[in-house]
Amino acid sequence: xxxxxxxxxxxxxxxxxxxxPATPPPSHHNHRYHHLHQQQDSGIxxxxxxxxxxxxxxxxxxxxxRRKPGFDSCQLKYTGRGNQVVxxxxxxxxxxxxxxxxxxxxFDPQNGSVLHIELARSNSRKKRKPGGGxxxxxxxxxxxAANAQETSSADGDSDTDEASPRDNTDSGNRVRQQLFPDNxxxxxxxxxxxxxxxxxxxCSTLFIANLGPNCxxxxxxxxxxxxPGFSLLKLRAKGGMPVAFADFEEIEQASKAMEELQxxxxxxxxxxxxxxxxxxxxxxxxxxxxKVQNAEDSRGKGSRGRNFTLFGGVLxxxxxx
DNA sequence: AGCACA
Numbered sequence: 001x002x003x004x005x006x007x008x009x010x011x012x013x014x015x016x017x018x019x020x021p022a023t024p025p026p027s028h029h030n031h032r033y034h035h036l037h038q039q040q041d042s043g044i045x046x047x048x049x050x051x052x053x054x055x056x057x058x059x060x061x062x063x064x065x066r067r068k069p070g071f072d073s074c075q076l077k078y079t080g081r082g083n084q085v086v087x088x089x090x091x092x093x094x095x096x097x098x099x100x101x102x103x104x105x106x107f108d109p110q111n112g113s114v115l116h117i118e119l120a121r122s123n124s125r126k127k128r129k130p131g132g133g134x135x136x137x138x139x140x141x142x143x144x145a146a147n148a149q150e151t152s153s154a155d156g157d158s159d160t161d162e163a164s165p166r167d168n169t170d171s172g173n174r175v176r177q178q179l180f181p182d183n184x185x186x187x188x189x190x191x192x193x194x195x196x197x198x199x200x201x202x203c204s205t206l207f208i209a210n211l212g213p214n215c216x217x218x219x220x221x222x223x224x225x226x227x228p229g230f231s232l233l234k235l236r237a238k239g240g241m242p243v244a245f246a247d248f249e250e251i252e253q254a255s256k257a258m259e260e261l262q263x264x265x266x267x268x269x270x271x272x273x274x275x276x277x278x279x280x281x282x283x284x285x286x287x288x289x290x291k292v293q294n295a296e297d298s299r300g301k302g303s304r305g306r307n308f309t310l311f312g313g314v315l316x317x318x319x320x321x
Numbered sequence: 322a323g324c325a326c327a
Binding site: 046048050051075077079081084086088116118120121122124125126136138140 | 322
């Protein structure tokens with residue numbers, strides 16, 4: 001299956017913003033783009049968070065970032081200097097990290113503290129182990145007395161925005177409420193947490209949403225054809241909201257493409273980056289759209305399994321063709 | 322401003 005002659009130097013990441021067309025990137029950047037995802041200056045996919053209240057919980061950091069496209073994992077660190085706490089949030093790519101950095105709520109009005117979120121100096125190195133929690137705590141404090149509650153998430157209750165019941169200090173609640181207001185038009189997807197329990201495995205087709213209304217099939221093909229194994233794209237636009245199904249030859253190839261394209265913007269995008277997820281059975285290329293009042297209500301596993309996604313307050317039910 | 326885990 002021959003692909004059209006797509007531009008081999010197409011760079012999704014550089015279509016992100018066009019703020020300064022007068023100042024092109026340095027020549028060593030636009031000259032050629034190899035698929036080195038190992039980093040140069042724009043390869044940082046980890047955020048450094050400071051200015052946290054000293055009673056912040058790892059779960060709260062997780063809640064801050066978990067719904068951002070491309071989020072991978074986060075860590076809370078007690079630095080050991082006083083009660084200082086900092087956090088690291090890791091994303092699947094640089095663009096997702098940048099987007100989350102700008103979108104994250106930075107204020108805790110109750111005590112006036114301001115969260116500082118910036119790119120980390122280096123990426124997180126530790127890979128999240130499959131059974132491990134979605135967040136990790138590093139405690140360099142010397143005193144054992146200090147609230148040594150959490151260590152790592154159990155990952156089973158990570159679908160709520162609430163802290164654990166024992167986490168009921170005033171400031172704990174305050175941070176929780178102020179940092180995580182109910183913005184329910186957010187993307188909820190279990191796959192982004194990489195839990196494939198119940199022996200359910202994704203297939204080699206990706207589901208792609210948050211495409212702008214002007215997205216074209218060619219444009220998306222162009223982006224996808226950079227990735228080995230890409231074979232077929234189906235763009236559908238029921239209800240005015242385009243979504244796409246992209247087939248790959250192998251699951252691994254689909255994963256690779258998803259990781260790199262997660263959260264990136266196509267040139268036509270009039271919104272945030274693409275939301276990409278696995279689907280769990282081959283050939284899900286038709287779908288229903290059901291508007292829902294309260295996005296939170298529709299979360300969870302559908303009676304028919306996991307073949308739905310909730311996006312922007314719209315429930316999309318994937319059907320077999 | 323404060324940046325770990327390997």
